[in-house]
Amino acid sequence: MKTALTIAGSDSSGGAGIQADLKTMIANGVYAMTAITALTAQNTTGVQGIFEVTPEFLEQQIDSVFTDIRPDAVKIGMVSSVGLIESIAKKLKQYEAEKIVVDPVMVATSGSRLISEDAIGALKELLLPMATVLTPNIPETEVLSGMEVKTADDMIAAAKYISETYHCAVLCKGGHQLNDANDLLYRNGDYKWFNGKRIDNPNTHGTGCTLSSAIASNLAKGYDLDTAVERAKAYISGALAAMLDLGQGSGPMDHGFDFRGKGFAEEKA
Ligand SMILES: Nc1ncnc2c1ncn2[C@@H]1O[C@H](COP(=O)(O)OP(=O)(O)OP(=O)(O)O)[C@@H](O)[C@H]1O
Numbered sequence: 582m583k584t585a586l587t588i589a590g591s592d593s594s595g596g597a598g599i600q601a602d603l604k605t606m607i608a609n610g611v612y613a614m615t616a617i618t619a620l621t622a623q624n625t626t627g628v629q630g631i632f633e634v635t636p637e638f639l640e641q642q643i644d645s646v647f648t649d650i651r652p653d654a655v656k657i658g659m660v661s662s663v664g665l666i667e668s669i670a671k672k673l674k675q676y677e678a679e680k681i682v683v684d685p686v687m688v689a690t691s692g693s694r695l696i697s698e699d700a701i702g703a704l705k706e707l708l709l710p711m712a713t714v715l716t717p718n719i720p721e722t723e724v725l726s727g728m729e730v731k732t733a734d735d736m737i738a739a740a741k742y743i744s745e746t747y748h749c750a751v752l753c754k755g756g757h758q759l760n761d762a763n764d765l766l767y768r769n770g771d772y773k774w775f776n777g778k779r780i781d782n783p784n785t786h787g788t789g790c791t792l793s794s795a796i797a798s799n800l801a802k803g804y805d806l807d808t809a810v811e812r813a814k815a816y817i818s819g820a821l822a823a824m825l826d827l828g829q830g831s832g833p834m835d836h837g838f839d840f841r842g843k844g845f846a847e848e849k850a
């Protein structure tokens with residue numbers, strides 16, 4: 582079985598972060614492992630608290646994983662401080678990790694900030710150049726490029742800048758801000774649109790985490806980047822289309838939609 586590691590923060594409400602990553606990886610057919618950067622006390626209405634692990638303990642978790650079950654792909658999500666970013670960069674270099682998906686998490690869907698200002702510099706300098714693919718949404722694309730993004734052409738210009746500056750492929754997500762389901766992949770001086778069907782669902786907590794984990798899972802299984810993005814978008818469309826409606830804010834998706842109808846969930850219930 583292929584394996585994937587998520588290095589990210591825990592979301593107590595289960596819709597984003599580590600929990601979304603685990604659910605997504607299982608649903609996409611890989612064995613999932615975790616290195617937790619922080620615990621958040623969080624729900625669909627906001628983030629009530631953040632408790633970071635120390636860089637030393639994050640390194641210990643990454644050591645434990647790589648020295649035993651080597652991940653075929655790695656997804657990096659919420660990393661809120663410079664020390665944690667330095668630890669991840671050091672350890673992934675040491676273990677020569679491959680297929681790294683970086684989701685440059687900055688602000689939760691609920692509007693809460695998940696990274697310190699100085700950590701953005703470290704993210705750019707240390708993690709972006711290691712990424713097989715980077716998955717910013719529009720606001721993150723603006724921060725990373727220093728450009729304003731209001732149109733599809735702006736997305737192309739900003740993704741080109743980020744890709745050329747940090748030498749990585751960039752999947753700029755249209756998301757809730759621009760055209761919902763249409764994402765742009767910029768790579769090696771060329772670009773390609775992945776157009777999804779917009780699903781009319783206000784519950785989008787954790788969409789970014791879910792997409793990046795689904796891409797990492799499919800890269801782990803050996804699919805090329807285009808196919809991995811295609812398959813990840815099909816998975817997220819299914820999870821949104823299941824129309825789960827939980828909580829008082831922007832709720833989570835149904836990560837297990839594909840298990841149902843096969844008798845599995847019902848039999849085990
Ligand atoms: N209503 C929708 N219908 C279909 N696909 C969607 C919809 N909203 C978002 N997506 C897709 O979900 C994926 C995640 O994009 P999005 O921009 O929402 O991420 P994000 O803003 O990083 O998420 P988060 O809210 O977790 O921070 C993208 O592939 C995007 O195209």
Ligand SMILES: Cc1ncc(CO)c(N)n1
Nearest residue numbers: 590591592597598659689
């Ligand atoms: C822990 C965590 N990571 C990422 C996000 C982004 O959606 C979130 N809300 N919480």
